[in-house]
Structures are given as C-alpha cells and as structure tokens.
Amino acid sequence: MIRIGIVDVDSSHATEFTRRINHCGIDEEQWVDGAQVVAAYPGFSTAVADAQKKNEQYTQTLLDCGVEMVDSPEALVGMVDAAFVQSDDGRRHYAPAKMLLERGVPTFVDKPMTCALAEARELAELAAEREVPLYSASSxxxxxxxxxxxxxxxxxxxxxxxxxxxxxxxxxxxxxxxxxxxxxxxxxxxxxxxxxxxxxxxxxxxxxxxxxxxxxxxxxxxxxxxxxxxxxxxxxxxxxxxxxxxxxxxxIYRELLKQVIAMFETSKPPIDVRETLEIIxxxxxxxxxxxxxxxxxxxxx
Missing domain, CATH: 3.30.360.10 (Dihydrodipicolinate Reductase; domain 2)
Incomplete structure (x- = not known):
C-alpha cells in the first residue's frame, strides 16, 4: 500500500482526492485502490478566497478520514512514499515540489504545476536528474x-x-x-x-x-x-x-487518481512532462x- 502525503489544504481537491483513495464518505463507484493518504501539512494561501475557513473545513474532513496532520512539508519525508502538492495557489507549488523531488519523493502537483514556465522547467529538470516521477494535470x-x-x-x-x-x-x-x-x-x-x-x-x-x-x-x-x-x-x-x-x-477525479497511483507504482508518468511544460x-x-x-x-x- 502506497502511503501518500499532502502539502497544503486550501483546495477541495485535498478532500476529494482523499475521500476516493481512503474510501471515506463517498460512493464505492468512486473508490481508487492501491494507496492511502496518511499525512498532510495543513498550509494555505491567503490569496485564496475564504482561505482560513476552507482550510479549517478541509482539514477536519482529512482528520475524519484518518489523516495525520504535520507541522511542515519536510515532516512528510520518511512518513510517506509519494506526495500531492495541492494548494489552490499555484505560486505555492514550486518550493514544496522542489523539496520533495530533492528527497526522492514521487510527486503529483495539482494544476498548474507552477505559474511560471521557468519554475516548471526547473522542476522537470530536477525530476529527470534525480530520476523521480513527477506529474501535473487537469482532471x-x-x-x-x-x-x-x-x-x-x-x-x-x-x-x-x-x-x-x-x-x-x-x-x-x-x-x-x-x-x-x-x-x-x-x-x-x-x-x-x-x-x-x-x-x-x-x-x-x-x-x-x-x-x-x-x-x-x-x-x-x-x-x-x-x-x-x-x-x-x-x-x-x-x-x-x-x-x-x-x-x-x-x-474525472477517480480517473486522474488511477493514473497518478499507477505512476507511483511504476515510476512512469502518464504523459511526457514536456507536454505539461508546453501547456504552461x-x-x-x-x-x-x-x-x-x-x-x-x-x-x-
């Protein structure tokens, strides 16, 4: 069973993905097998509308699904086999994704991978250099x-x-x-x-x-x-x-997560990262x- 950690909890994707993976509070037809979200860093961006309210609500949902909260993205390393970087604010994606890739953690970055092509290219180059799977996509x-x-x-x-x-x-x-x-x-x-x-x-x-x-x-x-x-x-x-x-x-979330978990299992991203870079x-x-x-x-x- 692949252990997944989440960085940032200000997007509904944090809860929607966790419900499907942990089989928690959602119909069985939406379930995705092969992994478990076990930990999350409950950070958030103040640029997101109603950020604190959303963060509190989404964090409680994760706790209800058995997810442990940690006090930093770095604290996830060693606890998890793979990670989701999920802030609604794409400007927050680069730093934790870079940290995770440097530590060899397979990483899915929610859309957009970053808000700047230069940062996205750096992440892609780092992933290739360290031979760590990296993927980002719209569901x-x-x-x-x-x-x-x-x-x-x-x-x-x-x-x-x-x-x-x-x-x-x-x-x-x-x-x-x-x-x-x-x-x-x-x-x-x-x-x-x-x-x-x-x-x-x-x-x-x-x-x-x-x-x-x-x-x-x-x-x-x-x-x-x-x-x-x-x-x-x-x-x-x-x-x-x-x-x-x-x-x-x-x-769409179910089908995206099937692809992401398959990447965590095989180390092969669903599409070439150059396509993701071209989208940005x-x-x-x-x-x-x-x-x-x-x-x-x-x-x-």
Whole structure:
C-alpha cells in the first residue's frame, strides 16, 4: 500500500482526492485502490478566497478520514512514499515540489504545476536528474468524452478543436486562464497533442479568446469565460466526423487518481512532462499576446 502525503489544504481537491483513495464518505463507484493518504501539512494561501475557513473545513474532513496532520512539508519525508502538492495557489507549488523531488519523493502537483514556465522547467529538470516521477494535470484530461475523441475512435485523427471553460479570477494575483482556464487548455492538448508553435489572443472583461497554430498546420482555440455559466466543453473536427460535447465531471477525479497511483507504482508518468511544460508556455504566451496584440511564439521545450 502506497502511503501518500499532502502539502497544503486550501483546495477541495485535498478532500476529494482523499475521500476516493481512503474510501471515506463517498460512493464505492468512486473508490481508487492501491494507496492511502496518511499525512498532510495543513498550509494555505491567503490569496485564496475564504482561505482560513476552507482550510479549517478541509482539514477536519482529512482528520475524519484518518489523516495525520504535520507541522511542515519536510515532516512528510520518511512518513510517506509519494506526495500531492495541492494548494489552490499555484505560486505555492514550486518550493514544496522542489523539496520533495530533492528527497526522492514521487510527486503529483495539482494544476498548474507552477505559474511560471521557468519554475516548471526547473522542476522537470530536477525530476529527470534525480530520476523521480513527477506529474501535473487537469482532471478534465480524463473525462470520458475527451478520452474517446482523443483516442481517434469517435472522429478519427483530430484536425482541429476548440474548447471552453470558466476563466474567472479565483485566486488573487493569478490570471483566470492559469487557474480555471487551464482546464480548457489541457482539454485542447489532450485532443491535439503537443506541438503548438504560436498563439494570438484577445481579451475583454468578459473573457479571453486564444487561437493556437500547431507546427503541422492544425489550429486550436480556447475560450475562457469570466462572465456567464460556461461549464467545460469542446468541439473537435476529425478526419471522419465532428463531435461537440459538454464534459462530464462525474468520474474525472477517480480517473486522474488511477493514473497518478499507477505512476507511483511504476515510476512512469502518464504523459511526457514536456507536454505539461508546453501547456504552461501556451498560457504564458496567450496572456502576453492578449496584452500586446501581437502573435507570440511558443519556445521549443
């Protein structure tokens, strides 16, 4: 049984992941086997709305599920076989993830891996140097609708796609596209794969619209809504058909956790970390394109 530790408890993911892994207070159809969350450092970011209230509520849920609280991220080392870095504030991810990787602890970092490409690259390089598994992803990557289309079964090879999601400013100082909007970017990359070379974008108080050009000529779009009830969805055009779907979130945490625990067991991340880096680079380039009004190149990673 793999022992998992959690760093930071200001995101509902800390409780939702623990319920599924520890089989605690959730329907059996949501259970994930092979691991147990045993300890957590109950830190939180004051940039998260209602952070202290959420932290107290989520910490109590973890205690109810048998999770021990510790007084620092470093205290987890030696107690656990793997770790989740889970603050809602992506700016808090770099330091504990770096510490865990340096100590050889396989690590899943909640989305976004970091809010800066330079930091994410450093983590990826450290993980490769130390040969420690590292993964970060949006759970929307594993929605059944996205998986089916990405596999080629539904519409053949995808030749173009557009995705939507909320893109609200939920954590002070973090652009909406880096927070909620990353879900739409991750769906787009799941459908098209890596290889975006440049982006253009326009932004208003109501949202952001991003167009990306892939190196093979395919085009992909992301629309993040600040106002309105957007939900998560996509339209994909394939070689044999077209599919337009709103994405079901019913089992996305379960399916993500299956992939993460498999990584902890095998030391093989589900996707190449360079794709995760490119997703962050895409978002940084899109934000710059929206500010400048110019097309922005995405660096080769």
């Amino acid at each position: 929307l990557r594993y929605s059944p609708e996205v998986v089916e289309v990405a596999s080629g079964e539904a519409v053949g090879r995808v030749v173009g796609a557009d995705t939507i999601s909320p893109s609200k400013l939920a954590v002070e100082g973090i652009p909406g596209l880096m927070y909620y909007g990353i879900h739409a970017v991750e769906i787009l990359y799941t459908l098209l794969g890596p290889g975006c070379e440049s982006v253009q974008a326009i932004e208003s108080p109501l949202g952001i619209l991003v167009a990306g050009r892939w190196r093979d000529g395919r085009l992909g779009g992301v629309r993040g809504f600040v106002e309105g009830s957007a939900g998560f969805g996509f339209r994909a055009v394939g070689e044999t058909g077209t599919r337009q779907e709103m994405v079901s979130a019913q089992f 680079a895409f978002i940084e380039a899109a934000l710059e394109a929206a500010r400048s009004g110019e097309r922005v190149e995405i660096p080769t990673l």
